[in-house]
Amino acid sequence: KAGVTQTPRYLIKTRGQQVTLSCSPISGHRSVSWYQQTPGQGLQFLFEYFSETQRNKGNFPGRFSGRQFSNSRSEMNVSTLELGDSALYLCASSVTGQGYEQYFGPGTRLTVT
């Protein structure tokens, strides 16, 4: 069974731009969660989607948004990029939610200059 895939793997953007990251979950998984990972802050939860609905949200500004499609694929968008948004963005999928086995993708490394 194919794992979680994320595209693109690397991205360089300029301050003020916006970016969209994509995540394809494991087949049959309906829950997709997004995390931001930085050296200083560890793994920070952004949001979780289940059946196209945002079910949980972390403490991030409204510049961070996401959505999920009917095939469970998910995208996250960051608008008006800031230098501090440079991070590894990880997507994880689960059959039903974060209370069960969750599998991570390789991440998208975003660099904001």
Added chain:
Amino acid sequence: GENVEQHPSTLSVQEGDSAVIKCTYSDSASNYFPWYKQELGKGPQLIIDIRSNVGEKKDQRIAVTLNKTAKHFSLHITETQPEDSAVYFCAASRGRDTDKLIFGTGTRLQVFP
């Protein structure tokens, strides 16, 4: 809010020795405790998990123990090998679909040959 503390932040051991990483959680309703291993340039990989109806779980060289009374759980790696070198994350959740998974801050394990 919920919090998971993880210690130590770095751990160096000689190949063949054992390594122990400890986590403490604050939410007494937590009952799902996974451990993740993250190698350089990769996403976190689920290596073992335990639910609160079990006090210990083993899988080859790794084991997790849970003490619900003290609200702490530990990862034990025996006969360490250089390929065990990675960052390890513990996490805790109430174990239901809608519950968030709270991560510890990570332990960087180095195994020297």
